[in-house]
Amino acid sequence: DAGITQSPRYKITETGRQVTLMCHQTWSHSYMFWYRQDLGHGLRLIYYSAAADITDKGEVPDGYVVSRSKTENFPLTLESATRSQTSVYFCASSVGTSGPNTGELFFGEGSRLTVL
Amino acid sequence: GQNIDQPTEMTATEGAIVQINCTYQTSGFNGLFWYQQHAGEAPTFLSYNVLDGLEEKGRFSSFLSRSKGYSYLLLKELQMKDSASYLCAVVDSNYQLIWGAGTKLIIKP
Numbered sequence: 001d002a003g004i005t006q007s008p009r010y011k012i013t014e015t016g017r018q019v020t021l022m023c024h025q026t027w028s029h030s031y032m033f034w035y036r037q038d039l040g041h042g043l044r045l046i047y048y049s050a051a052a053d054i055t056d057k058g059e060v061p062d063g064y065v066v067s068r069s070k071t072e073n074f075p076l077t078l079e080s081a082t083r084s085q086t087s088v089y090f091c092a093s094s095v096g097t098s099g100p101n102t103g104e105l106f107f108g109e110g111s112r113l114t115v116l
Numbered sequence: 117g118q119n120i121d122q123p124t125e126m127t128a129t130e131g132a133i134v135q136i137n138c139t140y141q142t143s144g145f146n147g148l149f150w151y152q153q154h155a156g157e158a159p160t161f162l163s164y165n166v167l168d169g170l171e172e173k174g175r176f177s178s179f180l181s182r183s184k185g186y187s188y189l190l191l192k193e194l195q196m197k198d199s200a201s202y203l204c205a206v207v208d209s210n211y212q213l214i215w216g217a218g219t220k221l222i223i224k225p
Contacts (some may be wrong), residue, residue, distance in 0.1 A: 011139075039215065041216045041217060042120065042203070042204070042205075042214075042215030042216050042218065043159070043213075043215045044215075045213070046181070072191075076166070098209040099146075100211050100212070100213075101146075101147075101207045101211050101212065101213040102147070102211065103163035104149070104164065105149075105151075105161065105213075106161075107158035107159050107160070108158060109157070109158055110157075110158055110186070112144055
């Protein structure tokens with residue numbers, strides 16, 4: 001019962017390949033988020049989900065696809081990876097009883113992706 | 117546009133007190149978060165302020181002034197383990213979270 005887990009933790013891929021980053025939470029939190037973190041930038045939101053089958057774009061959604069068929073899982077897919085998608089990706093969840101950012105975020109350990 | 121400003125880096129001495137400032141310009145305000153992030157790790161929640169004033173939680177305190185668009189995180193009795201980045205984030209009128217770039221705090225013995 002690790003709370004929120006991501007896999008893989010480290011991934012190296014090549015330009016043009018499809019990559020899926022997995023995120024699983026055991027708390028049944030309503031909201032789940034995908035962020036990327038790059039040097040010199042704050043955390044940037046890629047996509048978020050308010051519940052199963054409800055997803056919405058964040059600040060930087062281009063080149064990414066998400067799905068949420070079950071409450072506990074929120075995979076992020078890079079359809080055709082580019083070098084600019086080299087980053088650390090964090091999945092997060094929150095209870096959010098009053099909206100998407102009305103409670104603290106619980107982050108996964110992060111997935112470090114390198115695109116060659 | 118929406119903006120969060122924090123110093124990029126600060127240095128302090130073990131046992132001392134340090135104040136990390138955060139100023140924001142956002143479309144509306146629905147709360148401000150502080151998170152701690154150790155190098156190579158995920159952010160972890162420190163505090164949440166929605167009303168003006170000081171909230172104390174052990175060695176850490178967070179202050180908010182909504183009229184000035186200003187918050188600070190106060191760390192007392194600094195320990196080496198406090199070396200980390202501190203992230204300020206504001207919830208805007210659409211309940212979107214706007215993140216600062218973070219302040220890297222270096223603690224020296």
